[in-house]
Amino acid sequence: MRIKRLKLSGFKSFVEPAELRIETGLTGVVGPNGCGKSNLLEAIRWVMGENSAKSLRGGGMEDVIFAGTAQRPSRDFAEVVLHAEDGEGEELEVVRRIERGAGSAYRVNGRDVRAKDVALVFADAATGAHSPALVSQGKIAAVIAAKPAERRQMLEEAAGIAGLHVRRKDAEQK
Numbered sequence: 001m002r003i004k005r006l007k008l009s010g011f012k013s014f015v016e017p018a019e020l021r022i023e024t025g026l027t028g029v030v031g032p033n034g035c036g037k038s039n040l041l042e043a044i045r046w047v048m049g050e051n052s053a054k055s056l057r058g059g060g061m062e063d064v065i066f067a068g069t070a071q072r073p074s075r076d077f078a079e080v081v082l083h084a085e086d087g088e089g090e091e092l093e094v095v096r097r098i099e100r101g102a103g104s105a106y107r108v109n110g111r112d113v114r115a116k117d118v119a120l121v122f123a124d125a126a127t128g129a130h131s132p133a134l135v136s137q138g139k140i141a142a143v144i145a146a147k148p149a150e151r152r153q154m155l156e157e158a159a160g161i162a163g164l165h166v167r168r169k170d171a172e173q174k
């Protein structure tokens, strides 16, 4: 899977709609402290279904919505759109939107879907919110200190079999 474009609106410090094109090859994001580099990576994790507010450096899920500054009022929603190309070269558009008091809604290629459908899309592609391909600031030390079970999960993600666990959990609940 290759991420091609990212659109953010009201997500953390990205208050005005912003669109980023990610070309093939290596992309670097540079800027002064606090300009939003980590927020960008968090936007990618969030649209892929991240549901831990803590791992997004927030207290609750609504903390991803632009909170306002002395000059600017806060926003009522945050939205991230991710355009990607899957392993077969098919276009993929994933949208996640959160509104104050209304929780998150997801769309994949224009259709309303459940959070776990989004998790499956990325689990099968061995990417996703918890993929070891996304390394947050300070997480290298956490990888070194990981417990065996956590390390096994990383290996399973890398081997591309994490999707099977999501499906098994789903089947067990039925």
Ligand code: ATP
Residues within 6 Å of the ligand: 011, 012, 013, 031, 032, 033, 034, 035, 036, 037, 038, 039, 040, 063, 064, 065, 066, 067, 068, 137
């Ligand atoms: P560093 O170089 O220090 O790692 P960075 O470029 O990674 O910095 P981020 O951590 O992405 O910076 O951005 C932090 C900024 O985002 C802070 O100024 C913080 O106030 C702002 N921010 C985070 N959440 C929100 C929110 N909900 N509303 C408004 N601003 C927010």
Ligand code: MG
Residues within 6 Å of the ligand: 037, 038, 039, 137
């Ligand atoms: Mg940072």
